[in-house]
Amino acid sequence: MGSGGMGRVYLASDSKLPGKCWAIKETRADTADYERIGNEAQMLTRLRHPGLPQVVDFFSPDEESRVFLVMEYIEGMNLDQYARRVNWKLDLSFVVKLALKICDVLDYLHSQHPPVIFRDLKPSNVMVGRDEEIRLIDFGIARSAGPERSADTVKLGTIGFAAPEQYEGRSDPASDQYALGALLLYLCTGGRFSEWTTEAQEALRRDLPPWMAPVIRRMLSRSREERYSDLAEVRRLISPPAAVPQSAAGSGDGVGTSTVAVLGLFRGCGATHTAIAAAHVLARESGGRTAVVELERSAGAFERIALEWEGEPLRGRRTFTVRGVDYWPSADRETLPEVFGQGYRHVVLDLGMGGDARHFEELLRADLPLIVASASEWRSSELVQFGQREQSRVRPKWTYVLPFAEEEAVREMRRRLNHKRIFRLPMLSDPYGGEAHPDLEPILGTLYPRRGRRTLFQRWGRK
Numbered sequence: 001m002g003s004g005g006m007g008r009v010y011l012a013s014d015s016k017l018p019g020k021c022w023a024i025k026e027t028r029a030d031t032a033d034y035e036r037i038g039n040e041a042q043m044l045t046r047l048r049h050p051g052l053p054q055v056v057d058f059f060s061p062d063e064e065s066r067v068f069l070v071m072e073y074i075e076g077m078n079l080d081q082y083a084r085r086v087n088w089k090l091d092l093s094f095v096v097k098l099a100l101k102i103c104d105v106l107d108y109l110h111s112q113h114p115p116v117i118f119r120d121l122k123p124s125n126v127m128v129g130r131d132e133e134i135r136l137i138d139f140g141i142a143r144s145a146g147p148e149r150s151a152d153t154v155k156l157g158t159i160g161f162a163a164p165e166q167y168e169g170r171s172d173p174a175s176d177q178y179a180l181g182a183l184l185l186y187l188c189t190g191g192r193f194s195e196w197t198t199e200a201q202e203a204l205r206r207d208l209p210p211w212m213a214p215v216i217r218r219m220l221s222r223s224r225e226e227r228y229s230d231l232a233e234v235r236r237l238i239s240p241p242a243a244v245p246q247s248a249a250g251s252g253d254g255v256g257t258s259t260v261a262v263l264g265l266f267r268g269c270g271a272t273h274t275a276i277a278a279a280h281v282l283a284r285e286s287g288g289r290t291a292v293v294e295l296e297r298s299a300g301a302f303e304r305i306a307l308e309w310e311g312e313p314l315r316g317r318r319t320f321t322v323r324g325v326d327y328w329p330s331a332d333r334e335t336l337p338e339v340f341g342q343g344y345r346h347v348v349l350d351l352g353m354g355g356d357a358r359h360f361e362e363l364l365r366a367d368l369p370l371i372v373a374s375a376s377e378w379r380s381s382e383l384v385q386f387g388q389r390e391q392s393r394v395r396p397k398w399t400y401v402l403p404f405a406e407e408e409a410v411r412e413m414r415r416r417l418n419h420k421r422i423f424r425l426p427m428l429s430d431p432y433g434g435e436a437h438p439d440l441e442p443i444l445g446t447l448y449p450r451r452g453r454r455t456l457f458q459r460w461g462r463k
Helices: 031-045 079-085 092-110 164-168 173-188 198-203 212-219 231-238 271-286 301-310 333-340 357-365 380-393 407-417 437-447 456-460
Strands: 002-004 007-013 021-028 055-059 066-072 126-128 134-136 258-264 290-294 320-322 325-328 346-350 368-372 399-403 422-425
Touching (some): 031 055, 031 066, 079 126, 079 173, 092 231, 173 212, 173 231, 212 231, 212 357, 231 333, 258 357, 258 437, 271 290, 271 325, 271 346, 271 437, 290 333, 301 325, 368 437, 407 422
Parallel strands (some): 258 346, 290 325, 290 346
Antiparallel strands (some): 002 007, 021 066, 055 066, 126 134
16 A cells, blocks of 8 residues: 555455455564564554554564554545645644644553654654544554653654654654644645744744644744643644533533633733733623633732732632632643633633743633733833734734823824724723723623624634
Protein backbone atom coordinates (compact mmCIF):
# COMPACT_ATOMS: atom_id res chain seq x y z
CA MET A 1 0.00 0.00 0.00
CA GLY A 2 2.92 2.35 0.51
CA SER A 3 6.58 2.70 1.33
CA GLY A 4 8.86 5.17 3.01
CA GLY A 5 12.17 5.60 4.74
CA MET A 6 11.22 3.18 7.52
CA GLY A 7 9.89 0.33 5.39
CA ARG A 8 6.74 -0.80 3.59
CA VAL A 9 3.08 -1.37 4.37
CA TYR A 10 1.26 -4.31 2.76
CA LEU A 11 -2.42 -5.10 2.48
CA ALA A 12 -2.91 -8.74 3.46
CA SER A 13 -5.95 -11.00 3.38
CA ASP A 14 -6.63 -13.35 6.28
CA SER A 15 -6.54 -17.00 5.16
CA LYS A 16 -8.67 -18.10 8.12
CA LEU A 17 -11.23 -15.29 8.00
CA PRO A 18 -12.43 -14.81 4.40
CA GLY A 19 -12.91 -11.16 3.54
CA LYS A 20 -10.87 -9.91 6.51
CA CYS A 21 -7.90 -7.68 5.64
CA TRP A 22 -4.93 -6.48 7.70
CA ALA A 23 -2.24 -3.88 7.22
CA ILE A 24 1.27 -5.28 7.74
CA LYS A 25 4.10 -2.89 8.48
CA GLU A 26 7.54 -4.19 7.47
CA THR A 27 10.60 -2.55 9.01
CA ARG A 28 14.27 -3.48 8.89
CA ALA A 29 15.96 -3.61 12.28
CA ASP A 30 19.50 -3.69 13.57
CA THR A 31 20.40 -6.71 15.63
CA ALA A 32 21.04 -4.47 18.64
CA ASP A 33 17.43 -3.26 18.49
CA TYR A 34 15.74 -6.68 18.49
CA GLU A 35 14.94 -6.72 22.20
CA ARG A 36 13.70 -3.13 22.23
CA ILE A 37 11.51 -3.65 19.17
CA GLY A 38 10.02 -6.81 20.65
CA ASN A 39 9.22 -5.07 23.93
CA GLU A 40 7.64 -2.12 22.16
CA ALA A 41 5.61 -4.38 19.87
CA GLN A 42 4.16 -6.07 22.95
CA MET A 43 3.36 -2.64 24.33
CA LEU A 44 1.57 -1.61 21.12
CA THR A 45 -0.63 -4.71 21.20
CA ARG A 46 -1.95 -3.56 24.59
CA LEU A 47 -3.05 -0.12 23.37
CA ARG A 48 -6.82 0.37 23.03
CA HIS A 49 -8.17 3.65 21.71
CA PRO A 50 -10.78 4.43 19.02
CA GLY A 51 -8.32 6.82 17.36
CA LEU A 52 -5.69 4.10 16.89
CA PRO A 53 -5.64 1.01 14.68
CA GLN A 54 -5.32 -2.06 16.84
CA VAL A 55 -1.98 -3.86 16.63
CA VAL A 56 -2.84 -7.56 16.82
CA ASP A 57 0.40 -9.43 16.18
CA PHE A 58 4.16 -9.12 15.83
CA PHE A 59 6.70 -11.25 13.96
CA SER A 60 10.25 -11.28 15.27
CA PRO A 61 13.13 -10.40 12.94
CA ASP A 62 13.70 -12.93 10.17
CA GLU A 63 16.99 -13.87 8.52
CA GLU A 64 16.87 -10.63 6.55
CA SER A 65 16.44 -8.55 9.72
CA ARG A 66 12.83 -7.67 8.88
CA VAL A 67 10.20 -7.25 11.60
CA PHE A 68 6.46 -7.13 10.96
CA LEU A 69 3.59 -5.47 12.83
CA VAL A 70 0.10 -6.72 11.96
CA MET A 71 -2.45 -3.94 12.35
CA GLU A 72 -6.11 -3.25 11.75
CA TYR A 73 -6.68 -2.08 8.19
CA ILE A 74 -8.25 1.40 8.04
CA GLU A 75 -10.33 2.24 4.97
CA GLY A 76 -10.32 5.82 3.75
CA MET A 77 -7.65 8.27 2.64
CA ASN A 78 -4.86 10.05 4.44
CA LEU A 79 -5.24 13.65 5.49
CA ASP A 80 -3.05 15.03 2.72
CA GLN A 81 -5.14 13.25 0.07
CA TYR A 82 -8.34 14.41 1.77
CA ALA A 83 -7.21 18.05 1.84
CA ARG A 84 -6.16 17.97 -1.80
CA ARG A 85 -9.46 16.37 -2.83
CA VAL A 86 -11.36 19.37 -1.44
CA ASN A 87 -8.72 21.78 -2.84
CA TRP A 88 -7.67 22.71 0.72
CA LYS A 89 -11.10 24.18 1.44
CA LEU A 90 -11.46 22.27 4.69
CA ASP A 91 -14.47 23.06 6.80
CA LEU A 92 -13.23 24.80 9.94
CA SER A 93 -15.35 22.61 12.20
CA PHE A 94 -13.57 19.59 10.67
CA VAL A 95 -10.14 21.11 11.44
CA VAL A 96 -11.14 21.74 15.06
CA LYS A 97 -12.62 18.26 15.39
CA LEU A 98 -9.44 16.76 13.94
CA ALA A 99 -7.22 18.74 16.33
CA LEU A 100 -9.28 17.70 19.35
CA LYS A 101 -9.26 14.06 18.25
CA ILE A 102 -5.50 13.99 17.78
CA CYS A 103 -5.02 15.69 21.15
CA ASP A 104 -7.13 12.96 22.70
CA VAL A 105 -5.14 10.16 21.03
CA LEU A 106 -1.74 11.64 21.84
CA ASP A 107 -2.80 12.37 25.41
CA TYR A 108 -3.75 8.70 25.74
CA LEU A 109 -0.37 7.59 24.39
CA HIS A 110 1.51 9.97 26.67
CA SER A 111 -0.41 8.70 29.70
CA GLN A 112 0.99 5.19 29.29
CA HIS A 113 3.70 3.93 31.64
CA PRO A 114 6.19 4.68 30.28
CA PRO A 115 4.78 7.29 27.85
CA VAL A 116 4.46 6.31 24.20
CA ILE A 117 5.81 8.95 21.82
CA PHE A 118 4.30 8.84 18.32
CA ARG A 119 7.19 10.86 16.85
CA ASP A 120 6.02 11.01 13.22
CA LEU A 121 2.73 12.90 13.16
CA LYS A 122 2.19 14.22 9.65
CA PRO A 123 -0.70 14.38 7.14
CA SER A 124 0.10 11.02 5.53
CA ASN A 125 -0.06 9.32 8.95
CA VAL A 126 -3.56 10.60 9.72
CA MET A 127 -6.39 8.62 8.15
CA VAL A 128 -9.80 10.13 7.42
CA GLY A 129 -12.52 7.50 7.26
CA ARG A 130 -15.65 7.58 5.18
CA ASP A 131 -17.54 9.05 8.13
CA GLU A 132 -14.71 11.60 8.68
CA GLU A 133 -13.48 9.68 11.70
CA ILE A 134 -9.84 10.36 12.47
CA ARG A 135 -7.26 7.62 13.09
CA LEU A 136 -3.48 7.79 13.52
CA ILE A 137 -1.57 5.15 11.61
CA ASP A 138 2.02 3.96 11.11
CA PHE A 139 3.51 3.04 14.46
CA GLY A 140 6.73 2.07 12.70
CA ILE A 141 8.76 4.52 14.80
CA ALA A 142 6.57 5.00 17.86
CA ARG A 143 8.44 4.12 21.02
CA SER A 144 8.19 4.32 24.76
CA ALA A 145 10.18 6.88 26.69
CA GLY A 146 11.46 6.20 30.18
CA PRO A 147 12.90 8.79 32.56
CA GLU A 148 16.25 7.04 32.39
CA ARG A 149 16.42 7.36 28.60
CA SER A 150 18.26 10.60 27.85
CA ALA A 151 18.48 10.15 24.10
CA ASP A 152 16.85 8.09 21.36
CA THR A 153 18.93 5.63 19.45
CA VAL A 154 18.12 7.22 16.10
CA LYS A 155 16.86 10.49 14.74
CA LEU A 156 13.35 9.90 13.46
CA GLY A 157 10.49 11.95 12.18
CA THR A 158 9.60 13.79 9.00
CA ILE A 159 11.32 17.01 7.95
CA GLY A 160 8.91 19.90 8.36
CA PHE A 161 6.87 18.19 11.07
CA ALA A 162 9.53 16.82 13.42
CA ALA A 163 10.39 18.91 16.48
CA PRO A 164 13.85 20.55 16.60
CA GLU A 165 15.04 18.23 19.38
CA GLN A 166 14.40 15.19 17.17
CA TYR A 167 17.23 16.29 14.89
CA GLU A 168 19.45 15.96 17.96
CA GLY A 169 18.23 12.40 18.53
CA ARG A 170 15.86 13.23 21.39
CA SER A 171 12.08 13.14 21.73
CA ASP A 172 9.42 13.29 24.44
CA PRO A 173 5.68 14.16 24.64
CA ALA A 174 6.49 17.80 23.81
CA SER A 175 7.84 16.59 20.45
CA ASP A 176 4.40 15.25 19.50
CA GLN A 177 2.90 18.57 20.56
CA TYR A 178 5.22 20.39 18.16
CA ALA A 179 4.22 18.03 15.34
CA LEU A 180 0.54 18.69 16.00
CA GLY A 181 1.19 22.43 15.82
CA ALA A 182 3.02 21.93 12.52
CA LEU A 183 0.13 19.83 11.19
CA LEU A 184 -2.46 22.47 12.13
CA LEU A 185 -0.39 25.27 10.61
CA TYR A 186 -0.03 23.19 7.44
CA LEU A 187 -3.80 22.71 7.19
CA CYS A 188 -4.60 26.35 8.01
CA THR A 189 -2.21 27.73 5.37
CA GLY A 190 -3.43 25.54 2.52
CA GLY A 191 -0.48 23.15 2.75
CA ARG A 192 2.10 25.91 2.36
CA PHE A 193 3.77 26.12 5.79
CA SER A 194 4.60 23.84 8.70
CA GLU A 195 6.97 26.19 10.54
CA TRP A 196 5.91 29.48 12.13
CA THR A 197 7.19 32.47 10.18
CA THR A 198 5.87 35.91 9.31
CA GLU A 199 4.85 34.56 5.91
CA ALA A 200 3.04 31.63 7.54
CA GLN A 201 1.11 33.96 9.84
CA GLU A 202 0.02 36.09 6.90
CA ALA A 203 -1.10 32.95 5.03
CA LEU A 204 -3.44 31.74 7.80
CA ARG A 205 -7.01 31.28 6.66
CA ARG A 206 -9.02 34.41 7.40
CA ASP A 207 -11.83 32.61 9.24
CA LEU A 208 -9.49 31.03 11.80
CA PRO A 209 -10.78 31.71 15.32
CA PRO A 210 -8.48 34.39 16.81
CA TRP A 211 -7.48 32.27 19.80
CA MET A 212 -6.10 29.44 17.66
CA ALA A 213 -3.18 31.29 16.06
CA PRO A 214 -1.40 32.00 19.39
CA VAL A 215 -1.94 28.39 20.47
CA ILE A 216 -0.42 27.02 17.26
CA ARG A 217 2.45 29.47 17.54
CA ARG A 218 3.29 28.39 21.07
CA MET A 219 3.08 24.70 20.16
CA LEU A 220 5.72 25.45 17.52
CA SER A 221 8.17 26.98 19.99
CA ARG A 222 11.67 25.71 19.31
CA SER A 223 12.28 25.26 23.02
CA ARG A 224 10.32 22.41 24.63
CA GLU A 225 10.05 24.43 27.85
CA GLU A 226 8.10 27.16 26.05
CA ARG A 227 5.41 24.79 24.77
CA TYR A 228 2.34 23.79 26.78
CA SER A 229 2.71 21.54 29.78
CA ASP A 230 0.60 18.81 28.16
CA LEU A 231 -1.93 18.18 25.42
CA ALA A 232 -4.83 18.37 27.85
CA GLU A 233 -4.14 22.11 28.06
CA VAL A 234 -3.90 22.38 24.28
CA ARG A 235 -7.21 20.55 23.93
CA ARG A 236 -8.93 22.98 26.30
CA LEU A 237 -7.51 26.03 24.53
CA ILE A 238 -8.57 24.97 21.03
CA SER A 239 -12.01 23.81 22.15
CA PRO A 240 -14.65 26.28 20.98
CA PRO A 241 -15.96 28.57 23.72
CA ALA A 242 -19.50 27.89 24.91
CA ALA A 243 -18.89 24.15 24.59
CA VAL A 244 -20.69 23.42 27.87
CA PRO A 245 -23.09 20.44 27.52
CA GLN A 246 -26.60 21.78 27.28
CA SER A 247 -27.75 19.33 29.91
CA ALA A 248 -25.47 21.16 32.33
CA ALA A 249 -26.63 24.63 31.37
CA GLY A 250 -28.51 26.29 34.16
CA SER A 251 -31.08 27.89 31.90
CA GLY A 252 -31.82 24.79 29.83
CA ASP A 253 -32.49 26.87 26.72
CA GLY A 254 -29.48 25.69 24.71
CA VAL A 255 -27.76 29.09 24.70
CA GLY A 256 -24.58 27.76 26.30
CA THR A 257 -21.98 29.78 28.18
CA SER A 258 -20.78 33.18 27.02
CA THR A 259 -17.37 34.36 28.16
CA VAL A 260 -16.25 37.92 28.84
CA ALA A 261 -12.52 38.48 29.42
CA VAL A 262 -11.28 41.76 30.91
CA LEU A 263 -7.63 42.80 30.57
CA GLY A 264 -6.15 46.00 32.05
CA LEU A 265 -3.26 47.79 30.35
CA PHE A 266 -1.86 49.09 33.64
CA ARG A 267 -2.37 48.57 37.35
CA GLY A 268 -5.23 50.57 38.78
CA CYS A 269 -6.93 51.20 35.42
CA GLY A 270 -10.21 49.68 36.66
CA ALA A 271 -10.14 46.22 35.08
CA THR A 272 -11.40 44.42 38.20
CA HIS A 273 -14.06 47.09 38.81
CA THR A 274 -15.23 46.70 35.20
CA ALA A 275 -15.26 42.89 35.40
CA ILE A 276 -17.39 42.92 38.56
CA ALA A 277 -19.83 45.46 37.15
CA ALA A 278 -20.16 43.44 33.92
CA ALA A 279 -20.86 40.23 35.84
CA HIS A 280 -23.64 41.78 37.90
CA VAL A 281 -25.23 43.44 34.88
CA LEU A 282 -25.21 40.14 32.97
CA ALA A 283 -26.72 38.31 35.93
CA ARG A 284 -29.48 40.87 36.29
CA GLU A 285 -30.31 41.32 32.61
CA SER A 286 -30.17 37.68 31.48
CA GLY A 287 -31.44 36.05 34.65
CA GLY A 288 -28.87 33.29 34.19
CA ARG A 289 -26.23 32.02 36.60
CA THR A 290 -23.08 34.14 36.37
CA ALA A 291 -19.55 33.80 37.70
CA VAL A 292 -16.61 36.19 37.84
CA VAL A 293 -13.15 34.61 38.04
CA GLU A 294 -9.98 36.28 39.33
CA LEU A 295 -7.14 34.91 37.20
CA GLU A 296 -4.29 36.85 38.77
CA ARG A 297 -3.28 35.07 41.96
CA SER A 298 -1.24 37.97 43.32
CA ALA A 299 -4.12 40.43 43.07
CA GLY A 300 -6.04 39.41 46.20
CA ALA A 301 -8.90 41.75 45.30
CA PHE A 302 -11.58 39.08 45.65
CA GLU A 303 -10.31 38.12 49.11
CA ARG A 304 -10.87 41.71 50.20
CA ILE A 305 -14.34 41.72 48.63
CA ALA A 306 -15.24 38.55 50.55
CA LEU A 307 -14.05 40.14 53.79
CA GLU A 308 -16.11 43.26 53.06
CA TRP A 309 -19.33 41.37 52.25
CA GLU A 310 -19.09 38.48 54.67
CA GLY A 311 -17.11 40.03 57.49
CA GLU A 312 -14.61 37.18 57.64
CA PRO A 313 -11.80 35.68 55.49
CA LEU A 314 -12.51 32.87 53.04
CA ARG A 315 -10.34 30.39 54.98
CA GLY A 316 -9.74 28.14 52.00
CA ARG A 317 -13.23 28.28 50.48
CA ARG A 318 -13.19 28.04 46.69
CA THR A 319 -16.05 30.46 46.03
CA PHE A 320 -18.38 32.97 47.62
CA THR A 321 -21.50 34.73 46.35
CA VAL A 322 -22.43 38.41 46.19
CA ARG A 323 -25.94 39.35 45.06
CA GLY A 324 -26.37 36.24 42.96
CA VAL A 325 -22.92 36.27 41.30
CA ASP A 326 -20.41 33.53 42.17
CA TYR A 327 -16.88 34.79 42.80
CA TRP A 328 -13.86 32.52 42.18
CA PRO A 329 -10.85 34.14 43.87
CA SER A 330 -7.18 33.54 43.06
CA ALA A 331 -7.97 30.96 40.37
CA ASP A 332 -5.59 29.53 37.80
CA ARG A 333 -6.20 28.17 34.33
CA GLU A 334 -6.40 24.63 35.64
CA THR A 335 -9.51 25.76 37.54
CA LEU A 336 -11.33 26.94 34.41
CA PRO A 337 -12.63 23.52 33.29
CA GLU A 338 -14.28 23.22 36.70
CA VAL A 339 -15.78 26.70 36.35
CA PHE A 340 -17.20 26.03 32.89
CA GLY A 341 -18.49 22.67 34.03
CA GLN A 342 -20.87 24.43 36.44
CA GLY A 343 -23.27 25.38 33.64
CA TYR A 344 -23.07 29.17 34.05
CA ARG A 345 -24.86 31.34 31.52
CA HIS A 346 -22.03 33.91 31.72
CA VAL A 347 -18.43 33.70 32.93
CA VAL A 348 -16.43 36.91 33.34
CA LEU A 349 -12.64 36.49 33.55
CA ASP A 350 -10.65 39.17 35.37
CA LEU A 351 -7.23 38.79 33.73
CA GLY A 352 -5.59 41.62 35.67
CA MET A 353 -2.72 43.07 33.69
CA GLY A 354 -2.23 39.82 31.77
CA GLY A 355 1.34 39.35 32.97
CA ASP A 356 1.09 35.66 32.07
CA ALA A 357 1.19 35.31 28.28
CA ARG A 358 -1.32 32.46 28.57
CA HIS A 359 -3.91 34.92 29.90
CA PHE A 360 -3.74 36.66 26.53
CA GLU A 361 -4.94 33.44 24.95
CA GLU A 362 -8.00 33.53 27.19
CA LEU A 363 -8.64 37.06 25.95
CA LEU A 364 -8.57 35.89 22.35
CA ARG A 365 -10.85 32.93 23.08
CA ALA A 366 -13.53 34.97 24.84
CA ASP A 367 -16.85 35.81 23.19
CA LEU A 368 -16.36 39.40 24.33
CA PRO A 369 -12.76 40.50 25.04
CA LEU A 370 -12.52 43.86 26.85
CA ILE A 371 -9.36 45.98 27.08
CA VAL A 372 -9.52 48.53 29.90
CA ALA A 373 -7.22 51.50 29.33
CA SER A 374 -7.10 55.28 29.55
CA ALA A 375 -7.51 58.06 27.02
CA SER A 376 -5.76 60.63 29.24
CA GLU A 377 -2.94 62.54 27.63
CA TRP A 378 -0.18 60.85 29.62
CA ARG A 379 -1.60 57.32 29.20
CA SER A 380 -3.02 57.40 25.69
CA SER A 381 0.31 56.51 24.04
CA GLU A 382 0.26 53.13 25.85
CA LEU A 383 -3.14 52.39 24.40
CA VAL A 384 -2.12 53.42 20.88
CA GLN A 385 1.08 51.34 21.00
CA PHE A 386 -0.82 48.31 22.28
CA GLY A 387 -3.53 48.64 19.63
CA GLN A 388 -1.12 49.06 16.74
CA ARG A 389 1.13 46.23 17.91
CA GLU A 390 -1.59 43.67 18.53
CA GLN A 391 -3.64 44.50 15.46
CA SER A 392 -0.57 43.67 13.37
CA ARG A 393 -0.25 40.26 15.09
CA VAL A 394 -3.86 39.09 15.25
CA ARG A 395 -7.24 40.14 13.94
CA PRO A 396 -8.73 41.46 17.17
CA LYS A 397 -12.43 41.51 17.90
CA TRP A 398 -12.00 43.12 21.29
CA THR A 399 -13.66 46.20 22.72
CA TYR A 400 -11.79 49.04 24.41
CA VAL A 401 -13.24 50.47 27.64
CA LEU A 402 -12.02 53.88 28.80
CA PRO A 403 -13.21 54.72 32.35
CA PHE A 404 -13.94 58.41 33.00
CA ALA A 405 -13.01 59.42 29.42
CA GLU A 406 -14.68 62.36 27.69
CA GLU A 407 -16.62 61.75 24.50
CA GLU A 408 -14.18 63.84 22.51
CA ALA A 409 -11.27 61.72 23.75
CA VAL A 410 -13.15 58.57 22.74
CA ARG A 411 -13.75 59.89 19.23
CA GLU A 412 -10.08 60.81 18.90
CA MET A 413 -8.99 57.34 20.03
CA ARG A 414 -11.34 55.69 17.53
CA ARG A 415 -9.70 57.74 14.83
CA ARG A 416 -6.14 56.99 15.93
CA LEU A 417 -6.73 53.25 16.25
CA ASN A 418 -9.18 52.96 13.35
CA HIS A 419 -11.34 50.88 15.66
CA LYS A 420 -15.04 51.54 16.22
CA ARG A 421 -15.60 49.57 19.43
CA ILE A 422 -14.14 52.06 21.89
CA PHE A 423 -16.46 53.25 24.67
CA ARG A 424 -16.27 55.50 27.67
CA LEU A 425 -17.42 54.27 31.06
CA PRO A 426 -18.54 56.73 33.72
CA MET A 427 -17.88 56.24 37.40
CA LEU A 428 -19.76 53.16 38.67
CA SER A 429 -20.38 53.87 42.33
CA ASP A 430 -21.99 50.47 43.00
CA PRO A 431 -20.63 47.77 40.64
CA TYR A 432 -22.51 45.04 42.59
CA GLY A 433 -26.01 46.34 42.04
CA GLY A 434 -26.43 45.72 38.32
CA GLU A 435 -27.72 49.27 37.87
CA ALA A 436 -24.87 49.97 35.44
CA HIS A 437 -27.04 48.52 32.66
CA PRO A 438 -27.47 51.79 30.65
CA ASP A 439 -23.72 52.50 30.73
CA LEU A 440 -22.73 48.94 29.80
CA GLU A 441 -25.51 48.35 27.30
CA PRO A 442 -23.38 49.31 24.24
CA ILE A 443 -20.66 46.94 25.44
CA LEU A 444 -22.59 43.93 26.76
CA GLY A 445 -25.91 44.25 24.97
CA THR A 446 -25.27 41.44 22.48
CA LEU A 447 -25.06 38.95 25.37
CA TYR A 448 -28.47 39.73 26.83
CA PRO A 449 -30.89 37.90 24.47
CA ARG A 450 -32.08 34.60 25.89
CA ARG A 451 -32.73 33.00 22.53
CA GLY A 452 -31.44 33.09 18.99
CA ARG A 453 -27.76 33.06 19.83
CA ARG A 454 -25.97 30.40 17.80
CA THR A 455 -23.23 28.22 19.18
CA LEU A 456 -19.78 28.46 17.67
CA PHE A 457 -20.10 25.13 15.86
CA GLN A 458 -23.37 26.30 14.35
CA ARG A 459 -21.66 29.45 13.08
CA TRP A 460 -18.91 27.30 11.57
CA GLY A 461 -21.25 24.69 10.14
CA ARG A 462 -21.81 24.28 6.46
CA LYS A 463 -24.20 26.78 4.98
